[in-house]
Amino acid sequence: MDTATICKLTAFELREKTLSGKLTAKKVVEELFAQIEEKEPLIGAYLTLDKEGALKTAEEIDARVKRGERPGLLMGVPVAVKDNICTRGLRTTCASKILGNFVPPYDAHVVERLRAEDAIIVGKTNLDEFAMGSSTENSGFKPTKNPWDVRCIPGGSSGGSAAAVAAGMAYMALGSDTGGSVRQPACLCGVVGLKPTYGRVSRYGLVAFGSSLDQIGPITKDVRDAAILLQVIAGHDRRDSTCAAAPAPDYLSTLDDPIAGVRIGVPKEYFAEGLNKEVHQAVEGTIRTYEGLGANVVEISLPHTMYAVAVYYIIATAEASSNLARYDGVRYGYRASSDGLISMYSRSRAEGFGSEVKRRIMLGTYALSSGYYDAYYLKASKVRNLIRQDFLSAFEKVDVVLCPTSPTPAFRLGERIENPLEMYLSDVFTIPANLAGIPGISIPCGFTRDNLPIGMQIMGKHFDEATLLKVARAFERETDYHLKRPGDYL
Amino acid sequence: MSIIDRKTIDHVALLARLELSDKEREIFTTQLEDILKYIEKLKELDTSRVEPMAYAAAARNVFREDEPRPSIDLEEAMKNAPSRAGDFFKVPKVID
Numbered sequence: 036m037d038t039a040t041i042c043k044l045t046a047f048e049l050r051e052k053t054l055s056g057k058l059t060a061k062k063v064v065e066e067l068f069a070q071i072e073e074k075e076p077l078i079g080a081y082l083t084l085d086k087e088g089a090l091k092t093a094e095e096i097d098a099r100v101k102r103g104e105r106p107g108l109l110m111g112v113p114v115a116v117k118d119n120i121c122t123r124g125l126r127t128t129c130a131s132k133i134l135g136n137f138v139p140p141y142d143a144h145v146v147e148r149l150r151a152e153d154a155i156i157v158g159k160t161n162l163d164e165f166a167m168g169s170s171t172e173n174s175g176f177k178p179t180k181n182p183w184d185v186r187c188i189p190g191g192s193s194g195g196s197a198a199a200v201a202a203g204m205a206y207m208a209l210g211s212d213t214g215g216s217v218r219q220p221a222c223l224c225g226v227v228g229l230k231p232t233y234g235r236v237s238r239y240g241l242v243a244f245g246s247s248l249d250q251i252g253p254i255t256k257d258v259r260d261a262a263i264l265l266q267v268i269a270g271h272d273r274r275d276s277t278c279a280a281a282p283a284p285d286y287l288s289t290l291d292d293p294i295a296g297v298r299i300g301v302p303k304e305y306f307a308e309g310l311n312k313e314v315h316q317a318v319e320g321t322i323r324t325y326e327g328l329g330a331n332v333v334e335i336s337l338p339h340t341m342y343a344v345a346v347y348y349i350i351a352t353a354e355a356s357s358n359l360a361r362y363d364g365v366r367y368g369y370r371a372s373s374d375g376l377i378s379m380y381s382r383s384r385a386e387g388f389g390s391e392v393k394r395r396i397m398l399g400t401y402a403l404s405s406g407y408y409d410a411y412y413l414k415a416s417k418v419r420n421l422i423r424q425d426f427l428s429a430f431e432k433v434d435v436v437l438c439p440t441s442p443t444p445a446f447r448l449g450e451r452i453e454n455p456l457e458m459y460l461s462d463v464f465t466i467p468a469n470l471a472g473i474p475g476i477s478i479p480c481g482f483t484r485d486n487l488p489i490g491m492q493i494m495g496k497h498f499d500e501a502t503l504l505k506v507a508r509a510f511e512r513e514t515d516y517h518l519k520r521p522g523d524y525l
Numbered sequence: 526m527s528i529i530d531r532k533t534i535d536h537v538a539l540l541a542r543l544e545l546s547d548k549e550r551e552i553f554t555t556q557l558e559d560i561l562k563y564i565e566k567l568k569e570l571d572t573s574r575v576e577p578m579a580y581a582a583a584a585r586n587v588f589r590e591d592e593p594r595p596s597i598d599l600e601e602a603m604k605n606a607p608s609r610a611g612d613f614f615k616v617p618k619v620i621d
Binding site: 136137138140141233234247248273276277339341342344345346348349356360363364365366367368369370373374375376377378379380381382384385388390393394396397398400401404411413414415416417418419420421423455456459469470471472 | 533534536537545546552553556559560561564566567568570572579580581589597602604605606607608614616
């Protein structure tokens with residue numbers, strides 16, 4: 036097999052080939068790094084690569100396969116990890132200068148899980164600084180390009196993870212999703228992105244942004260790989276007190292079940308003004324596919340949708356302003372030279388943070404400051420409840436909700452960077468799931484005339500990822516959008 | 526009427542321990558104003574009978590036994606320190 040063929044395999048296929056002796060983990064890693072050396076200069080998906088570590092792990096895995104040891108779920112699969120997820124001994128920067136030289140003394144829960152299932156960690160992927168952004172242009176180090184068109188952004192904030200998977204530079208990746216940061220870049224890069232239910236996956240070792248919203252999720256080439264990676268990372272962890280105690284079900288056993296009779300709700304508020312025409316057509320087209328599979332598609336209403344972005348930019352920034360208070364230059368991270376303690380804090384933060392992070396800290400601090408709390412944070416928390424109620428009412432009538440993931444396909448680099456509010460509105464369809472705490476998945480469902488990927492989102496009930504995956508997988512079996520890869524690069 | 530003025534920006538920057546440049550002060554004043562104006566639309570909703578939502582998942586207390594466990598050792602924990610003196614993090618003088 037040549038490099039391109041090997042790099043096109045899904046994680047599931049790759050593991051089968053490694054287990055049956057057709058490939059060795061070492062060969063896979065060598066071919067992957069050949070691909071990275073060729074594509075990475077164009078894409079810029081990674082902040083740190085660990086070829087040496089990956090080769091070492093691969094050799095250990097090959098020895099274990101030879102001995103016939105029980106293979107992990109990700110035996111020999113190279114995985115990329117977003118650089119806001121701690122990896123022991125491997126630099127973790129959050130794409131921020133303030134953590135430019137930070138080397139975590141411990142692994143995040145999800146990274147422990149990857150290692151326990153014999154995955155190979157390839158490197159750390161680029162993101163908008165501290166996961167704040169929708170284009171990966173807010174990285175403190177470099178922008179990442181979209182593999183389908185390098186003039187376009189890959190989405191964000193997990194843009195590096197999505198671009199790496201799309202360009203065959205990783206078989207799967209972990210991202211984090213606070214307002215759409217897994218689903219939106221997956222959508223714009225033509226891959227699968229899943230945000231699990233809040234509490235399904237431990238946040239231990241994920242650098243906190245908006246603690247009531249953050250959730251780690253898989254970015255993969257198809258839905259089956261997403262189910263496998265979710266299986267690996269889901270489940271209880273006592274180190275995150277918001278992590279659900281209930282064990283994760285077996286997602287793979289129900290993945291290929293028929294979906295006849297499944298009730299799919301299409302919210303009319305998501306097909307309103309501002310939705311790109313080609314996106315509208317592609318997502319509407321999926322309804323016919325689902326009806327053909329025997330699903331019952333009905334129109335529903337989520338009346339508070341239009342308030343979600345406003346609520347989000349209060350809640351997320353308030354939580355961020357509090358979470359990011361820890362970067363003070365005392366125990367780790369960047370420290371500016373200064374003669375007093377307060378000025379050391381203020382100057383370290385001024386020099387260490389980029390402008391979007393400062394803007395959000397300012398907004399969040401303002402919203403929480405004395406005299407404004409009721410008008411902003413409390414008000415937003417109440418409207419957040421109304422948004423959750425919208426979904427709870429909808430789920431009395433339907434099993435899942437279907438809508439676009441992003442109102443537009445990938446936009447050009449620089450196009451929205453000067454206007455923060457316009458950038459924030461990129462996340463209008465993904466934010467509601469974070470506010471309500473429900474799971475959502477983005478899967479490819481078409482291409483624009485310019486050959487840019489279009490994605491649809493399926494949202495489900497709390498802790499019902501199994502139905503979400505089954506419904507997404509049913510579409511994938513009927514179509515071949517998920518098999519397309521960016522032509523120039525593979 | 527504007528919501529945000531320079532005085533408010535300076536006060537918030539102090540609370541957030543952020544030293545802002547004159548240019549940042551100017552840009553943030555305009556941008557935060559725009560964002561807060563957009564957020565004003567929440568006022569359209571009557572929420573007098575709505576409970577605030579604090580948790581995305583069901584709120585519950587999480588208890589565990591208070592048992593000693595191994596933790597990260599001192600040397601590992603100090604490795605990322607920008608400045609240290611023995612087993613302590615070193616900072617500029619606080620008290621004269």
